[in-house]
Amino acid sequence: MSPVLAAALLVAAERLVELALSRHNARALLRGGAVEHGRSHYPLIVLLHALWLGAILWVVPSAAWPNWWLAGCYFALQFVRAWAILSLGPYWTTRVITLPGAPLVTSGPYRFLRHPIYAVVVGEIALLPAMFGAWRLALAASAVNAAMLTWRITSEDRALAPRRGV
Secondary structure (H helix, E strand, O other), X not given: OOHHHHHHHHHHHHHHHHHHHHHHHHXXXXXXXXXXXXXXXXXXXXXXXXXXXXXHHXXXXXXXXXXXXXXXXXXXXXXXXXXXXXXXXXXXXXXXXXXXXXXXOOOHHHHOOOOHHHHHHHHHHHHHHHOXXXXXXXXXXXXXXXXXXXXXXXXXXXXXXXXXXX
8 A cells, every 4th residue: 555545544534533523522512502603614624624635645646655754743743633632522523512601621732722623733734745745735735724724713712702701
């Protein structure tokens, strides 16, 4: 199996596991009275991630080997992702779902960043194609991702504002 295909399959598998956990947590939150916000942008985020992986498979030659330093950076981001997800526990979803009255999580990486998982995603979107030499794809995907994250973070901050006392 080519390194590019292996990397794409690993990322896809990770995302599918995350979607299953997210779906489980979302159902529990919604049953408990939580509210979903920014529903309209969610399919576009899913589409962006699917197109990003597909573009990597299309653009990068199958025989390409990764830059191991960039691959190590990508791998390190997965620890930050896991730390953030574990810190949010049952409140973590891939959607913007808030439970009124629930405390804001301020432990783990949330001590340092308001949106650590989005910081991870910024790195991932750039690093995965870049580690195979697809710098143009890394830049293009990063630009689209920046627009999507701006929309999403605005929606999320608006949803969390009452709990932040804003």
